[in-house]
Amino acid sequence: MSKYLEIAKVLRDxxxxxxxxxxxxxxxxxxxxxxxxxxxxxxKKALNILALDxxxxxxxxxGTKILNRSFWDKDTSPAxxxxxxxATLAGSNKKIESESIIFEIEFPDEKIQDKLLLNPHQPVxxxxxxxxxxxxxxxxxxxxxxxxIVPNLTEDHILSSIYDYIKGDLGLKFAGAFRNVxxxxxxxxxxxxxxxxKDDPMLEVEQVIYLKDGRPLEYSRARNRxxxxxxxxxxxxxx
Amino acid sequence: MSKYLEIAKVLRDxxxxxxxxxxxxxxxxxxxxxxxxxxxxxxKKALNILALDxxxxxxxxxGTKILNRSFWDKDTSPAxxxxxxxATLAGSNKKIESESIIFEIEFPDEKIQDKLLLNPHQPVxxxxxxxxxxxxxxxxxxxxxxxxIVPNLTEDHILSSIYDYIKGDLGLKFAGAFRNVxxxxxxxxxxxxxxxxKDDPMLEVEQVIYLKDGRPLEYSRARNRxxxxxxxxxxxxxx
DNA sequence: GAGTGGTCTAGACCACCAA
DNA sequence: TGGTGGTCTAGACCACTCT
Numbered sequence: 435m436s437k438y439l440e441i442a443k444v445l446r447d448x449x450x451x452x453x454x455x456x457x458x459x460x461x462x463x464x465x466x467x468x469x470x471x472x473x474x475x476x477x478k479k480a481l482n483i484l485a486l487d488x489x490x491x492x493x494x495x496x497g498t499k500i501l502n503r504s505f506w507d508k509d510t511s512p513a514x515x516x517x518x519x520x521a522t523l524a525g526s527n528k529k530i531e532s533e534s535i536i537f538e539i540e541f542p543d544e545k546i547q548d549k550l551l552l553n554p555h556q557p558v559x560x561x562x563x564x565x566x567x568x569x570x571x572x573x574x575x576x577x578x579x580x581x582x583i584v585p586n587l588t589e590d591h592i593l594s595s596i597y598d599y600i601k602g603d604l605g606l607k608f609a610g611a612f613r614n615v616x617x618x619x620x621x622x623x624x625x626x627x628x629x630x631x632k633d634d635p636m637l638e639v640e641q642v643i644y645l646k647d648g649r650p651l652e653y654s655r656a657r658n659r660x661x662x663x664x665x666x667x668x669x670x671x672x673x
Numbered sequence: 674m675s676k677y678l679e680i681a682k683v684l685r686d687x688x689x690x691x692x693x694x695x696x697x698x699x700x701x702x703x704x705x706x707x708x709x710x711x712x713x714x715x716x717k718k719a720l721n722i723l724a725l726d727x728x729x730x731x732x733x734x735x736g737t738k739i740l741n742r743s744f745w746d747k748d749t750s751p752a753x754x755x756x757x758x759x760a761t762l763a764g765s766n767k768k769i770e771s772e773s774i775i776f777e778i779e780f781p782d783e784k785i786q787d788k789l790l791l792n793p794h795q796p797v798x799x800x801x802x803x804x805x806x807x808x809x810x811x812x813x814x815x816x817x818x819x820x821x822i823v824p825n826l827t828e829d830h831i832l833s834s835i836y837d838y839i840k841g842d843l844g845l846k847f848a849g850a851f852r853n854v855x856x857x858x859x860x861x862x863x864x865x866x867x868x869x870x871k872d873d874p875m876l877e878v879e880q881v882i883y884l885k886d887g888r889p890l891e892y893s894r895a896r897n898r899x900x901x902x903x904x905x906x907x908x909x910x911x912x
Numbered sequence: 913g914a915g916t917g918g919t920c921t922a923g924a925c926c927a928c929c930a931a
Numbered sequence: 932t933g934g935t936g937g938t939c940t941a942g943a944c945c946a947c948t949c950t
Contacts, residue, residue, distance in 0.1 A: 495948030616903035617856035617876040635874030637856040664855035734929030
């Protein structure tokens with residue numbers, strides 16, 4: 435692990451444990467250089483991570499302040515989490531289950547071809563999966579994987595964590611994701627599986643996940659009821 | 674302007690103009706060092722910005738690839754824009770107007786006190802404003818400013834751009850924002866001003882904007898009809 | 913003016929990828 | 932094995948804030 439990541443981790447722990455209390459100032463960068471035996475550029479890089487996380491805020495001449503934001507106890511999910519719901523809710527005491535509703539392989543329609551950069555004759559897995567948290571139906575996921583990238587997918591995989599299979603067994607690495615959030619009306623699937631009423635608004639998160647080599651790995655639409663979940667975005671100004 | 678920002682700007686222009694075509698490789702960092710007369714750390718910093726923007730992707734040993742994502746022609750807004758709709762849509766050919774629906778000063782209720790870190794006796798401006806794009810009602814904003822931070826606000830300000838007044842005349846600087854996106858049912862305001870039907874879903878972006886010194890500047894809820902706008906989020910994995 | 917963070921350099925070593 | 936990007940250093944200069 436890189437030195438700057440190690441330092442960021444230590445500092446993050448100190449902030450979260452309130453060893454550095456909210457609204458106080460962090461030791462200045464020169465002191466941190468001494469404590470960690472690092473160069474100032476490295477310290478700066480560590481601080482930058484915490485700043486992007488919204489934990490601290492630095493001003494020239496004035497020092498680095500520990501921010502006191504009550505963001506962390508929300509029941510909303512950070513919008514930049516992925517790796518699946520399993521990862522997002524890991525560590526909480528929630529019980530997570532999955533139910534497979536559709537699992538089939540088919541040829542992609544135009545929209546899927548466009549999102550996943552496929553030809554009409556390259557088959558995709560089509561999966562509809564219900565995620566259940568604490569015995570409550572929570573999210574309905576419509577997911578497509580190109581079959582040549584995720585070979586030999588089975589229904590077992592989708593009932594546990596698809597991402598363990600993809601990252602672990604296949605050794606694929608994520609580069610990032612592009613998401614779009616919107617409100618929509620409920621469809622028959624939502625009404626059937628999420629117990630949504632006909633005039634209930636739904637929140638839909640549409641995403642394409644990309645691999646490090648640039649190939650799209652997944653197109654999905656995750657739908658949940660308006661009263662069950664929101665998405666949070668933290669935006670810290672670069673300067 | 675910092676050197677690394679200048680370099681990032683030049684490279685961004687070259688990518689957008691396809692001087693560096695999509696899917697090709699950027700010149701390697703050593704060559705860029707020569708061209709720009711900068712150290713490699715500075716080049717790296719510039720590249721890092723473009724990577725966070727999702728324009729390029731670097732891999733150890735393999736070079737830096739120009740990504741070709743058709744994200745930019747969406748009619749959705751990036752979720753991390755602020756400074757107002759005026760800034761977001763500047764440069765497009767849209768006609769933007771504002772209509773002031775409510776403009777008053779009052780004492781904050783508990784929710785507003787909590788969001789803006791105020792006492793019950795510190796007054797706030799309460800503003801409800803309709804944003805009209807190309808003659809179509811577009812967004813209904815419910816906004817609160819602490820009166821002691823944004824003194825002497827007038828109805829004129831809110832009809833042009835509040836942010837020009839805040840940034841320019843008052844010299845206040847933004848540190849960042851915390852947002853929450855959710856779907857909700859339409860309320861009477863939406864029905865009256867956005868022409869929403871009773872069972873139309875709405876997309877609501879709730880946000881608190883913070884100043885550089887840590888004080889909350891604004892709490893707002895921006896509502897728009899489900900069929901008018903979505904929010905996009907680009908998430909590039911750090912490593 | 914003293915103290916802070918932001919940037920920049922020149923060079924170094926290492927991890928990773930491709931041929 | 933050679934070329935690439937990722938990290939790190941030690942020192943320097945500058946911009947800003949505070950008082």
